[in-house]
Amino acid sequence: MVELKDYASPVRPTWCPGCGDFGVLNALKRALVEVELAPHEVVIYTGIGCGSKLPDYMRVNGFTSLHGRPIPIAQGAHLANHGLKAIVVAGDGDTYGEAGNHLIHALRRNADITLMVQNNRVYGLTKGQYSPTSPKGFPTKTSPPPEGAIDRPVNPIALALAAGATFIGRSWSGDMKHLIDMMVRAIRHEGAALLDIFQPCVTFNRNYAYDFYRERVYKVQEEEGYDPSDREAAWRKAHEWGDRIPIGVIYQVEDQPTYEKQVPTLDAGPLVEREFRTWTEEDYADLEAEFI
Amino acid sequence: MPKNNMTFKIGGEAGQGIESSGIGFAQALARCSLYVFGLQSYMSRIRGGHNFYQIRASESPLYSHTDEVHLLMALLPETIERHGHEVVAGGAIVYDEDIEVDMEDLRGRGVKTFPVPLVKIAEEVGSKVMANTAAFGVAVGVTECHFDRMATIIRDNFAKKGQEVVDANLEVGRRAYDYARERYSADFDYKMEPVEGPSRMVINGNQAISLGALLGGCRFMSAYPMTPASSILEWLATHASRYGLMVKHSEDEIAALCMAIGASHAGVRAMTATSGGGFSLMVEALGLAGMTETPVVIVEAQRPGPSTGMPTRTEQGDLLFMLRASQGEFPRIVLTPGTVEQCFQAGWRAFNLAEKYQCPVIILIDNFLANSVRSIERADFHFEAVEVDRGEFLTWEELDQLTDGYKRYAFTETGISPRARPGHPNAVFVACSDEHTEDGHFADEDPENRVRMVQKRLRKLEVAMEEMRAPTIYGPEQADITLIGWGSSYGPVREAVDRFNEGKEKVNFLHFVDVWPLPEDKVRPMLESARRLVAVENNATGQLARLLRAYTGVQVDDMILRFDGRPFSPEYVLDRLQ
Numbered sequence: 001m002v003e004l005k006d007y008a009s010p011v012r013p014t015w016c017p018g019c020g021d022f023g024v025l026n027a028l029k030r031a032l033v034e035v036e037l038a039p040h041e042v043v044i045y046t047g048i049g050c051g052s053k054l055p056d057y058m059r060v061n062g063f064t065s066l067h068g069r070p071i072p073i074a075q076g077a078h079l080a081n082h083g084l085k086a087i088v089v090a091g092d093g094d095t096y097g098e099a100g101n102h103l104i105h106a107l108r109r110n111a112d113i114t115l116m117v118q119n120n121r122v123y124g125l126t127k128g129q130y131s132p133t134s135p136k137g138f139p140t141k142t143s144p145p146p147e148g149a150i151d152r153p154v155n156p157i158a159l160a161l162a163a164g165a166t167f168i169g170r171s172w173s174g175d176m177k178h179l180i181d182m183m184v185r186a187i188r189h190e191g192a193a194l195l196d197i198f199q200p201c202v203t204f205n206r207n208y209a210y211d212f213y214r215e216r217v218y219k220v221q222e223e224e225g226y227d228p229s230d231r232e233a234a235w236r237k238a239h240e241w242g243d244r245i246p247i248g249v250i251y252q253v254e255d256q257p258t259y260e261k262q263v264p265t266l267d268a269g270p271l272v273e274r275e276f277r278t279w280t281e282e283d284y285a286d287l288e289a290e291f292i
Numbered sequence: 293m294p295k296n297n298m299t300f301k302i303g304g305e306a307g308q309g310i311e312s313s314g315i316g317f318a319q320a321l322a323r324c325s326l327y328v329f330g331l332q333s334y335m336s337r338i339r340g341g342h343n344f345y346q347i348r349a350s351e352s353p354l355y356s357h358t359d360e361v362h363l364l365m366a367l368l369p370e371t372i373e374r375h376g377h378e379v380v381a382g383g384a385i386v387y388d389e390d391i392e393v394d395m396e397d398l399r400g401r402g403v404k405t406f407p408v409p410l411v412k413i414a415e416e417v418g419s420k421v422m423a424n425t426a427a428f429g430v431a432v433g434v435t436e437c438h439f440d441r442m443a444t445i446i447r448d449n450f451a452k453k454g455q456e457v458v459d460a461n462l463e464v465g466r467r468a469y470d471y472a473r474e475r476y477s478a479d480f481d482y483k484m485e486p487v488e489g490p491s492r493m494v495i496n497g498n499q500a501i502s503l504g505a506l507l508g509g510c511r512f513m514s515a516y517p518m519t520p521a522s523s524i525l526e527w528l529a530t531h532a533s534r535y536g537l538m539v540k541h542s543e544d545e546i547a548a549l550c551m552a553i554g555a556s557h558a559g560v561r562a563m564t565a566t567s568g569g570g571f572s573l574m575v576e577a578l579g580l581a582g583m584t585e586t587p588v589v590i591v592e593a594q595r596p597g598p599s600t601g602m603p604t605r606t607e608q609g610d611l612l613f614m615l616r617a618s619q620g621e622f623p624r625i626v627l628t629p630g631t632v633e634q635c636f637q638a639g640w641r642a643f644n645l646a647e648k649y650q651c652p653v654i655i656l657i658d659n660f661l662a663n664s665v666r667s668i669e670r671a672d673f674h675f676e677a678v679e680v681d682r683g684e685f686l687t688w689e690e691l692d693q694l695t696d697g698y699k700r701y702a703f704t705e706t707g708i709s710p711r712a713r714p715g716h717p718n719a720v721f722v723a724c725s726d727e728h729t730e731d732g733h734f735a736d737e738d739p740e741n742r743v744r745m746v747q748k749r750l751r752k753l754e755v756a757m758e759e760m761r762a763p764t765i766y767g768p769e770q771a772d773i774t775l776i777g778w779g780s781s782y783g784p785v786r787e788a789v790d791r792f793n794e795g796k797e798k799v800n801f802l803h804f805v806d807v808w809p810l811p812e813d814k815v816r817p818m819l820e821s822a823r824r825l826v827a828v829e830n831n832a833t834g835q836l837a838r839l840l841r842a843y844t845g846v847q848v849d850d851m852i853l854r855f856d857g858r859p860f861s862p863e864y865v866l867d868r869l870q
Contacts, residue, residue, distance in 0.1 A: 072547035076554030291493035
């Protein structure tokens, strides 16, 4: 029986009061309890940024890595031990900026890892520069007014859909119940799952704080007849933005085998649990013969 | 008559099977129990250009190619134009009868010219792509060697293409053999014949490293193709299912090393392989392995840089880069094997060093060593001597016994903290790229902890230094001149030493494999006792010489450097010694 206190860490977060990261941390702990995974059965891979300090603030296996690199680290680790749950938690700069290449390829190969993106649409830890998801015209220190950010923002849902993700969800840290539910679904999904989480930065992105999302988000699962396995419907939802922003399971298919399931070497169980091979004279002769 | 001691060279364009047939011919000679050394030279393109493959054969062990060629086989006029001057007097040029090149000067200095309808023979039986087989048929014919050994290689190497292809190549080879034997063999002095002895493996540096890694328990390999390292990824990929390896061709080199670090963190022996450009992309992750104390093995097969440089050529220009790559100060180990035996040993020893000292280990080779084949008896690899030493890696049973909270980065006398793999309830921990406390929590604000952690990590290097090996000495213990080198120059320099000395004690050779951490106390007396030190390096600045000066205070007296993208040859070194 896994309990919330199993995940309790003595370390107190350094996040600003009211930061959306608190919501992500609390929801993640509750989601892990709900899926009955104990701290030693999970590894959380993070990048760099405020939110990536998360493994320090809960008792769990973690790997706080480099900016943009938790995705390949998690994949390598999961291929070596697919008996553990691999969850990547990283920010929008990390995932949609620095990790662009890794993201596309992890999704298309349907790596069995869960990606949770703390998307606050700004760089917080470096104190307020525009991020890959900042809106066009967004004024920051690196996108000064009057023109603000000239780049158009990344559309994570459309990007993931195009790349071949088998689970694409969106939630936000102002609705704990929904966020926990979405985390549970993402974790339970077999294959590459992307959960984009709107997560207000109350210090550097006040325009996109709690009120902004509260007024706009709606749950696609409450919409009659929405079928998340319908790719074209998901594509349309991916482009809905403005007064109404869809959250929930935007897309999910369960008929795609994970990368791990297609590797013959992994059929015999996690690599890490296998003994080293005892080499025989016959093995030596076979290897020698290749070169004669 | 010169027998069983000669060099063949075949030249043609990319796509004409120069390399594959060249290696096949080397194997055929190895099946005659002759020693062989094969050197490839190719351009960065799939079709066209000018490539060559050079095979030296002898009844005595070989460590290098030489500049002299005895039989040049030209599928293109360019082969004669570029390499005709390498053919010795009494040697010969075999060429397609349709090639028109003025060879009067060559004939004038005693080079024989043997026109053969190579393409015509190939087309009559199969297709013109078999002209390479015809050329080697001629080689066997004029040297009066046994065609049956070549036939066994044709059967083995073409088997997967079907019986028809096998038969056609056999017929092409046979007709060319008959043609040349009848017309030219009486006029060609160099002869080959099988001798008594074992059949030897014909293997290159990349393959030897791969084999060493496989036998040494490598379980995970992720890499992105890059010349000249790609064949390590390819060889391991084709052996993955049979031997239980996970091999991943990743999206880029950054992912390649990150995946290997992830796999190693999860508890398996993991490696990657690349060249200098790919390594440049890996540099940040190299530091991550250093900071998180994650063992990982990286093969870097050098080619001339900077940037794309000369993709298919060779250089030893990355030594100091390997020692200093990444921000910050942390332990790493750098090995520079120089022979296929040393490559094999480095292939498994690197994993032991990486796990013992929980740090990245770099095996630094170059295009010359990566791709040159040498014949070697299996016994010389010492398969049975391969050991797996995982260092202080806690077993599941040991983790069961843990009572106190597990500290991943515990301060210890040696700096080595017992390592756990994630998954055990008694050892829930975080690997942390920020400066951290003993238990892996962030500690980037604490100066005292910082100092202790830096010292802890660096202590590992001091301990590792004790097991780093002194350079090997080739030649007499004392000599007028002591050459120093590292990595792939071993073979050419070794032969230069033999040829220069001719039984006298004029020159010897210190060859470094364990370059970092430099075992200063072992190296310094060797350098200080030398009368005259000459560094021999395949780079423009003498990087080992600089390293030795920095860490031993000894400055070399002279340097023999080569940085034209070509490997050393014994003659190149000899010319400059004289």
